[in-house]
Amino acid sequence: MNNILSWISENQQIIYIVVLMIFVGIEVIGRVPSVLHTPLMSGANAIHGVVIIGAIIVMGGAAKDNYLALILGFLAVILGTLNVVGGFVVTDRMLEMFKKKK
Known part of the structure:
Protein backbone atom coordinates (compact mmCIF):
# COMPACT_ATOMS: atom_id res chain seq x y z
CA MET A 1 0.00 0.00 0.00
CA ASN A 2 2.88 2.37 0.76
CA ASN A 3 4.29 1.70 -2.72
CA ILE A 4 1.03 2.78 -4.33
CA LEU A 5 0.75 5.93 -2.21
CA SER A 6 4.35 6.90 -2.89
CA TRP A 7 3.85 6.35 -6.64
CA ILE A 8 0.74 8.55 -6.56
CA SER A 9 2.56 11.32 -4.68
CA GLU A 10 5.52 11.15 -7.09
CA ASN A 11 3.28 11.32 -10.17
CA GLN A 12 0.63 13.67 -8.81
CA GLN A 13 1.06 16.29 -11.56
CA ILE A 14 0.78 13.70 -14.32
CA ILE A 15 -2.38 12.29 -12.74
CA TYR A 16 -3.90 15.79 -12.63
CA ILE A 17 -3.06 16.33 -16.30
CA VAL A 18 -4.65 13.01 -17.32
CA VAL A 19 -7.84 13.79 -15.36
CA LEU A 20 -8.04 17.25 -16.96
CA MET A 21 -7.48 15.72 -20.40
CA ILE A 22 -10.41 13.38 -19.79
CA PHE A 23 -12.73 16.25 -18.86
CA VAL A 24 -11.61 18.40 -21.80
CA GLY A 25 -12.04 15.46 -24.18
CA ILE A 26 -15.57 14.82 -22.95
CA GLU A 27 -16.48 18.49 -23.36
CA VAL A 28 -15.00 18.73 -26.86
CA ILE A 29 -16.59 15.51 -28.11
CA GLY A 30 -19.95 16.32 -26.51
CA ARG A 31 -20.21 19.55 -28.49
CA VAL A 32 -19.43 18.06 -31.91
CA PRO A 33 -22.38 18.20 -34.32
CA SER A 34 -23.45 14.92 -35.86
CA VAL A 35 -22.41 16.12 -39.34
CA LEU A 36 -18.76 16.12 -38.24
CA HIS A 37 -18.93 12.67 -36.68
CA THR A 38 -17.68 10.84 -39.79
CA PRO A 39 -14.48 12.88 -40.27
CA LEU A 40 -13.71 12.62 -36.56
CA MET A 41 -14.28 8.88 -36.65
CA SER A 42 -11.80 8.56 -39.51
CA GLY A 43 -9.24 10.49 -37.48
CA ALA A 44 -9.83 8.22 -34.50
CA VAL A 85 -12.65 -2.23 -37.74
CA GLY A 86 -15.65 -1.11 -35.68
CA GLY A 87 -14.88 2.51 -36.46
CA PHE A 88 -14.78 1.83 -40.17
CA VAL A 89 -18.08 -0.05 -39.95
CA VAL A 90 -19.73 2.86 -38.14
CA THR A 91 -18.24 5.35 -40.61
CA ASP A 92 -19.50 3.29 -43.54
CA ARG A 93 -22.99 3.11 -42.06
CA MET A 94 -23.07 6.85 -41.49
CA LEU A 95 -21.95 7.52 -45.05
CA GLU A 96 -24.73 5.20 -46.28
CA MET A 97 -27.25 7.47 -44.56
CA PHE A 98 -26.25 10.38 -46.78
CA LYS A 99 -26.58 8.48 -50.07
CA LYS A 100 -29.74 8.96 -52.09
CA LYS A 101 -32.25 6.14 -52.03
CA LYS A 102 -32.97 4.29 -55.26
Missing part, protein backbone atom coordinates in the same frame (compact mmCIF):
# COMPACT_ATOMS: atom_id res chain seq x y z
CA ASN A 45 -9.29 5.19 -36.73
CA ALA A 46 -5.93 6.58 -37.81
CA ILE A 47 -4.91 7.12 -34.19
CA HIS A 48 -5.83 3.54 -33.31
CA GLY A 49 -3.77 2.35 -36.24
CA VAL A 50 -0.79 4.03 -34.60
CA VAL A 51 -1.70 2.30 -31.31
CA ILE A 52 -1.62 -1.07 -33.08
CA ILE A 53 1.81 -0.36 -34.59
CA GLY A 54 3.11 0.77 -31.19
CA ALA A 55 1.79 -2.37 -29.50
CA ILE A 56 3.48 -4.55 -32.12
CA ILE A 57 6.77 -2.71 -31.61
CA VAL A 58 6.52 -3.10 -27.82
CA MET A 59 5.74 -6.80 -28.16
CA GLY A 60 8.72 -7.24 -30.47
CA GLY A 61 11.05 -5.53 -28.02
CA ALA A 62 9.80 -7.39 -24.95
CA ALA A 63 11.91 -10.15 -23.44
CA LYS A 64 10.80 -13.69 -24.15
CA ASP A 65 10.16 -14.39 -20.46
CA ASN A 66 8.23 -11.15 -19.80
CA TYR A 67 4.76 -12.64 -20.12
CA LEU A 68 2.98 -9.59 -18.72
CA ALA A 69 4.34 -7.33 -21.50
CA LEU A 70 3.54 -9.93 -24.15
CA ILE A 71 -0.03 -10.46 -22.90
CA LEU A 72 -0.71 -6.73 -22.59
CA GLY A 73 0.78 -6.09 -26.03
CA PHE A 74 -1.31 -8.86 -27.54
CA LEU A 75 -4.46 -7.45 -25.91
CA ALA A 76 -3.57 -3.97 -27.19
CA VAL A 77 -3.22 -5.32 -30.73
CA ILE A 78 -6.53 -7.22 -30.55
CA LEU A 79 -8.54 -4.40 -28.95
CA GLY A 80 -6.99 -1.76 -31.22
CA THR A 81 -7.82 -3.84 -34.29
CA LEU A 82 -11.41 -4.32 -33.11
CA ASN A 83 -11.69 -0.58 -32.54
CA VAL A 84 -10.37 0.26 -36.01
